[in-house]
Every structure is written in structure tokens, then in C-alpha cells.
Amino acid sequence: MAAAWHGTRFYALTLPRQAPLELPALPDDPWPGSASNADRLFQGRFLFAGAEVVSPHAAPWSLSAADAGLDPVSHAAWAAGLHGFVWLRDFATQGGDMARRMARSLVADWIAKHAQVIHGLPWKPEIAGRRLTQWLLAAHFLLDGADDTFGHDFLLSIARHAAHLKRAMEMAPPGLPRFEAALGAVYGAEALGAAQDTVAIRALDAALSAQVFADGGHASRNPSALYRVLRDVVALWHFLRAVDPERAALLQPHLDRMAPMLRFFRHGDGGLALFHGAEEEVAAQIDLVLDLSEAKGKPLTSATLSGYERAAAKRALLLLDAGGLPPVLSGTQPHRGLLAFEFSWGKDRLIVNCGAARRPGGNWAAALSGAAAHSTLCLGNVEPTATAAVRVTRNEQDGAIWFEADHDSWRTAYNRLYRRRLYLSAGGEDLRGEEIVTEASASATGGMPVEAVLRLHLHPGMHASLIGSGDTVILKSASGQGWRWRGMGGMVRLEDSVYLGSGGDVRRTQQIVMAGSAGAEELIFKWALTKIN
Known part of the structure; x- marks a missing residue:
């Protein structure tokens, strides 16, 4: 009713009909x-x-x-x-x-x-x-x-x-x-x-x-959304400090929460991780936003309210999506990469998610929101559900960090549970994973087989070659650093992939794929990514 009233010429007559002589205060961009x-x-x-x-x-x-x-x-x-x-x-x-x-x-x-x-x-x-x-x-x-x-x-x-x-x-x-x-x-x-x-x-x-959650994350769980909100708040805060310090003080707690969380999502190249519709953004502009925010807080290791975990070891960084699907906000399409992760070494991004299309309609948006566009496991042809229960436990010892995680999104469709274990060594040169699919309960079907596919998407700066008996992939980063990936428990292959993390452009890249059949017996994929010295 209000919208209908606003659209009438009578409502327009209630708005100012004389221009102010001047604007007493103007902000700078x-x-x-x-x-x-x-x-x-x-x-x-x-x-x-x-x-x-x-x-x-x-x-x-x-x-x-x-x-x-x-x-x-x-x-x-x-x-x-x-x-x-x-x-x-x-x-x-x-x-x-x-x-x-x-x-x-x-x-x-x-x-x-x-x-x-x-x-x-x-x-x-x-x-x-x-x-x-x-x-x-x-x-x-x-x-x-x-x-x-x-x-x-x-x-x-x-x-x-x-x-x-x-x-x-x-x-x-x-x-x-x-x-x-x-x-x-x-x-x-x-x-x-x-x-x-x-x-x-x-x-x-x-x-x-x-x-904005108490840990600084945005309700959309999208790092780019957090960046945009922080950028707007920073600009307003600087304007208010000059003309209305009392109002500026109201914004200070929000800056102090958001700025450290934005640092949480930054890889070594200065850009953001690609979760839930985010782009890398421009590193120099992120630097400027953080500098102008004047908020010096360090990033958390566990952002439990936002649903993320961060493991940093020497030059290595592992970021894990440890939450459920975000709410649908303003027509956005939720990304369904439950327990997806990204991994970087210094300025080299190695394992990434595919990103998101800037255009919200059409096939690209739908494809990139699916689990297959994320570095996680896919089961059959059913996407993870919004009601999935996600659990993550963080462990640390002698500098090494490992996560025990699971979700039950495929309980209804396939009577299956998915568990993921990720281990990062103290030196950051050894990342290991276990992907486990088990029956959720005794099944009258006797555990009908369903295809399980692990996808690890590589950044376009990585060159990959499948060697040996077909279970080993040699990776070379844009900086020339070599890595060896080995898998066991499933068929390993390299497939084409895409990356939309930078400027909205579609870039070709590759993905490491491990496939197997999850039946009545527990299915376990094991893999290790090791730096070649």
C-alpha cells in the first residue's frame, strides 16, 4: 500500500518543492x-x-x-x-x-x-x-x-x-x-x-x-559483500568525523568488527577468497579500505558465527567453508559448496573455487552456484540442501592444524553422510585430505551405489600434468614453484574447469577429479599435496 501511495502525484506533492540554496556539508569520494x-x-x-x-x-x-x-x-x-x-x-x-x-x-x-x-x-x-x-x-x-x-x-x-x-x-x-x-x-x-x-x-x-555478525562476517557469507559494506561505512565514517563526530562514533564498533574479518579472507596475493559469490576484488583497493578504516585488529582463526575456518602456517593459507548455506538475500542464488576450501602459498593460489557470474540470470549463475563449481565432494546428481547440518572441529598441535568436518545433506536423497578431514603441516608444505562417504543408517536398499566425485579446482596460474600410474599430478605455479598431488581410493583424472574470480572474465583452467562408487561399504578418498623443494 505504501508503494502504491508513493507512486501517486499526490505523494510527490508532499516532497520538497523548493531547492535548498546550498548544501551545508558535502562528502568527498x-x-x-x-x-x-x-x-x-x-x-x-x-x-x-x-x-x-x-x-x-x-x-x-x-x-x-x-x-x-x-x-x-x-x-x-x-x-x-x-x-x-x-x-x-x-x-x-x-x-x-x-x-x-x-x-x-x-x-x-x-x-x-x-x-x-x-x-x-x-x-x-x-x-x-x-x-x-x-x-x-x-x-x-x-x-x-x-x-x-x-x-x-x-x-x-x-x-x-x-x-x-x-x-x-x-x-x-x-x-x-x-x-x-x-x-x-x-x-x-x-x-x-x-x-x-x-x-x-x-x-x-x-x-x-x-x-554483520559479532565476528565481523556478513550474513550473506560473501567476502565481497563484506568488502562493499565496509567500503561504504569507511567513506561515511570519514565524512561524519569531519562534520558530526558523535554520529561517527556510532560506526566505530562496526569498523572494528568488519576490518579484521576482511583480512581473514585475503590470500597472499591480497585478493579475497571465492566463497558464496565473491570475487578477488582489487588488492590495492582492499589495502586502501583497510588503511582508511584505521582498524588494526588481526583476523580470527575460527569465525564460527560466519561459518569459516582459517589455518595459516608459514606462507601457506587454508580457508575452509565451515557453515551451512546462507539465506537467500535480495534474489541472490546461494552457493552449495558445503565444506569447500581454498589453499594458497605466498602469492600463488593453488586450489580455488570457480567464483560467480556477475550476471545473476542465465546458465552461468546456476552452474557456478552448484557444488561441482567448488573444491569439495559431489554425490550423485543431488545438490546439498539448505537444511544440512554442518559440523567442524579444529585441532592444533605443534604448529600443525587439522579439521574434522561432516555434513548430512545427502541423508534424505541417498542415506549417506560426508566427512572431510584436512591436515596442514606446521611448515605449510604438506596439505592432506580424506573424503569419506558412509551410510547414515542401516538401509533397506542394501546400500545402492551412488557416484562420488571429488573436485579440486586449480587456479589459472597453475599448470597441471598427470604422470606415473595415473594417481599423481605435478603442479607448477605462476611463480615457478612445484607441487606434487597424489590420490588413492578412486580414479584420478584432470578435467577442464573455469575461473571467474577476477573482473568477471571467464578464464579456462583445470581441476583434479577423483571418482568412485559409494555403496554399502565406506568409501574413502585420500590425497596429499606436497611442495617440491
């Missing part, structure tokens, strides 16, 4: 954009959420999914990127009068087409909040040298955004959408000199508390 993305926009190529729409003569504000040639899910994500205006920082990074005029033209065109009636996807609270945040972060860039008409329309639209978000932000779905709506409302209140109104900052604090 600490994050760099991409000049190459600005060049793409100059050419009329609008690339968002992994989908590109070419519209050389006009901004495609109202383009339908059919006109854009996209499925509805992909189109909604693409349109959210278009109407969210995060790409304004790309023009600001490119700089120059032409970039400024192009950015102003697009903002003015949006205001002319969408500012009068508050309805549809462009005015979803989370998208409106993101847009207001980005407009204010880019305000110095946009207003420098602008004529009076643009200045008036821009400031009036900011005031209308802020007034609407104060009323509508709680309508955003829980999680990232509600955070983005409240974030925009806080920026709007501060920029308009209404900081004495605490509604927005209290809503933002509540949104963060609801989706």
Missing part, C-alpha cells in the same frame, strides 16, 4: 573509479551486473528486458546498476570538462524523466539510497562550473530523495538493500543540515547490526 568504464559510457555502452546494453544516442533509462535482450533477473540487476549511478566516479576519475559535462547531462536527463513521480524500479528504496549517496559523493565534481538550472534541479532532487528515503528506507528488504537505503538517508540528512534528526543514523546502525 575516497574510492577511485575506472577511466576505461567512462570511455565505455561515452560510447553508449552501458555495462552493469555483467550485462552490456548498447544505446549510443540516449541513456536507456526506461528500456524493457525484451528491448535490452536480457532475461528479467539480469535486466533488474542491470537496471539497478544504471539507476544507482555508482558509475559517476568513473567520470570523476577520468576528469576533464568533457567528462563533467557528460556526467551532468546524464544526471539532468534522469531528473527530467524520473524525478517527478516516485514509482518503479528506479525508486526502490535501496536504489534511491544508492543514487543519493553517489550524487552527493560526486556533487563537487558535478556542480563545479554548472549553470543555475542544473544546480537548482540537482539540489531540489537531492532534497526530495532525502525526504522520501526518511519515510521509505524501512521498506527495503533486509540485508544490503536496507543498508543502502539507510546509507543514502544518512548522507542526505548530513548534507542538508538535518543531522539533528536521528532517524536515518539509527536505521543505518540497526541495518548493520542485523547483517
Whole structure:
């Protein structure tokens, strides 16, 4: 009912109709954009959420999914990127009068087409909040040298955004959408000199508390989501420290939790591990976020609330997904790689997960969310279920670390339990695993066989060769370091794989596969990965 009311012209009349004379406080955008993305926009190529729409003569504000040639899910994500205006920082990074005029033209065109009636996807609270945040972060860039008409329309639209978000932000779905709506409302209140109104900052604090666990992890269990939230909070925190220190103090506990957890997910190359839709991200920008956060806490070893374990030994790092499936948030597709892990040595990533497609619709998104796209075991043709019970025990002795883990996701489909044991030596040069499939209970079927397949996906920087009797794989990393992998208990082979961890590009790579039949008897795959000195 509220959304219907917001879409009426009568509601629009309740929003400010006079532009403020000025904005008492404006934030600076600490994050760099991409000049190459600005060049793409100059050419009329609008690339968002992994989908590109070419519209050389006009901004495609109202383009339908059919006109854009996209499925509805992909189109909604693409349109959210278009109407969210995060790409304004790309023009600001490119700089120059032409970039400024192009950015102003697009903002003015949006205001002319969408500012009068508050309805549809462009005015979803989370998208409106993101847009207001980005407009204010880019305000110095946009207003420098602008004529009076643009200045008036821009400031009036900011005031209308802020007034609407104060009323509508709680309508955003829980999680990232509600955070983005409240974030925009806080920026709007501060920029308009209404900081004495605490509604927005209290809503933002509540949104963060609801989706960031006490150990610092994000409810989506996605390291990239954690990175994006921390980046937004850091930027707001720096703005508030200058104009409203009391409000800034409310954000400090969130920074102190999130920053160490972001460090938790970093491999030796500085990028993030690929769990639940994450990308590597840009290491230099992660460094900048952590530096500006001023939070010095070290990463945990066991992040039990977030469902992860971290084992570091010398130059080796093992990260284990020790939790169940995350909740479905804002249309995201949960990744089903229960007990998946990643392993790196120094700056070399060896064993990884395949990553996620930036485009949320289509075959890639579905394929990459399945267990087969993760370094874990697959059983038959049934994906792990959301109701799976996952248990992990951590053990340490004399510097060595090992995990005893299991889940019961295939109890109903196949009457099977899966146990995984991972051992990392004190020197980090020896990683061993046992993959065990057993019957969950005495079965009337007598233990009908089901295919078990262990997949260990290799980073594209690794070169693999199957040698000897077929149970040994020699690996060579991009840095020239050699590793030997040996397996027993199943048929070993090398297969093609893909990696979508960097920039959304699909890169070809390989995977080590071990296959066997899980019948009435216990099935055990054993393997060892050893550094060649």
C-alpha cells in the first residue's frame, strides 16, 4: 500500500518543492573509479551486473528486458546498476570538462524523466539510497562550473530523495538493500543540515547490526559483500568525523568488527577468497579500505558465527567453508559448496573455487552456484540442501592444524553422510585430505551405489600434468614453484574447469577429479599435496 501511495502525484506533492540554496556539508569520494568504464559510457555502452546494453544516442533509462535482450533477473540487476549511478566516479576519475559535462547531462536527463513521480524500479528504496549517496559523493565534481538550472534541479532532487528515503528506507528488504537505503538517508540528512534528526543514523546502525555478525562476517557469507559494506561505512565514517563526530562514533564498533574479518579472507596475493559469490576484488583497493578504516585488529582463526575456518602456517593459507548455506538475500542464488576450501602459498593460489557470474540470470549463475563449481565432494546428481547440518572441529598441535568436518545433506536423497578431514603441516608444505562417504543408517536398499566425485579446482596460474600410474599430478605455479598431488581410493583424472574470480572474465583452467562408487561399504578418498623443494 505504501508503494502504491508513493507512486501517486499526490505523494510527490508532499516532497520538497523548493531547492535548498546550498548544501551545508558535502562528502568527498575516497574510492577511485575506472577511466576505461567512462570511455565505455561515452560510447553508449552501458555495462552493469555483467550485462552490456548498447544505446549510443540516449541513456536507456526506461528500456524493457525484451528491448535490452536480457532475461528479467539480469535486466533488474542491470537496471539497478544504471539507476544507482555508482558509475559517476568513473567520470570523476577520468576528469576533464568533457567528462563533467557528460556526467551532468546524464544526471539532468534522469531528473527530467524520473524525478517527478516516485514509482518503479528506479525508486526502490535501496536504489534511491544508492543514487543519493553517489550524487552527493560526486556533487563537487558535478556542480563545479554548472549553470543555475542544473544546480537548482540537482539540489531540489537531492532534497526530495532525502525526504522520501526518511519515510521509505524501512521498506527495503533486509540485508544490503536496507543498508543502502539507510546509507543514502544518512548522507542526505548530513548534507542538508538535518543531522539533528536521528532517524536515518539509527536505521543505518540497526541495518548493520542485523547483517554483520559479532565476528565481523556478513550474513550473506560473501567476502565481497563484506568488502562493499565496509567500503561504504569507511567513506561515511570519514565524512561524519569531519562534520558530526558523535554520529561517527556510532560506526566505530562496526569498523572494528568488519576490518579484521576482511583480512581473514585475503590470500597472499591480497585478493579475497571465492566463497558464496565473491570475487578477488582489487588488492590495492582492499589495502586502501583497510588503511582508511584505521582498524588494526588481526583476523580470527575460527569465525564460527560466519561459518569459516582459517589455518595459516608459514606462507601457506587454508580457508575452509565451515557453515551451512546462507539465506537467500535480495534474489541472490546461494552457493552449495558445503565444506569447500581454498589453499594458497605466498602469492600463488593453488586450489580455488570457480567464483560467480556477475550476471545473476542465465546458465552461468546456476552452474557456478552448484557444488561441482567448488573444491569439495559431489554425490550423485543431488545438490546439498539448505537444511544440512554442518559440523567442524579444529585441532592444533605443534604448529600443525587439522579439521574434522561432516555434513548430512545427502541423508534424505541417498542415506549417506560426508566427512572431510584436512591436515596442514606446521611448515605449510604438506596439505592432506580424506573424503569419506558412509551410510547414515542401516538401509533397506542394501546400500545402492551412488557416484562420488571429488573436485579440486586449480587456479589459472597453475599448470597441471598427470604422470606415473595415473594417481599423481605435478603442479607448477605462476611463480615457478612445484607441487606434487597424489590420490588413492578412486580414479584420478584432470578435467577442464573455469575461473571467474577476477573482473568477471571467464578464464579456462583445470581441476583434479577423483571418482568412485559409494555403496554399502565406506568409501574413502585420500590425497596429499606436497611442495617440491
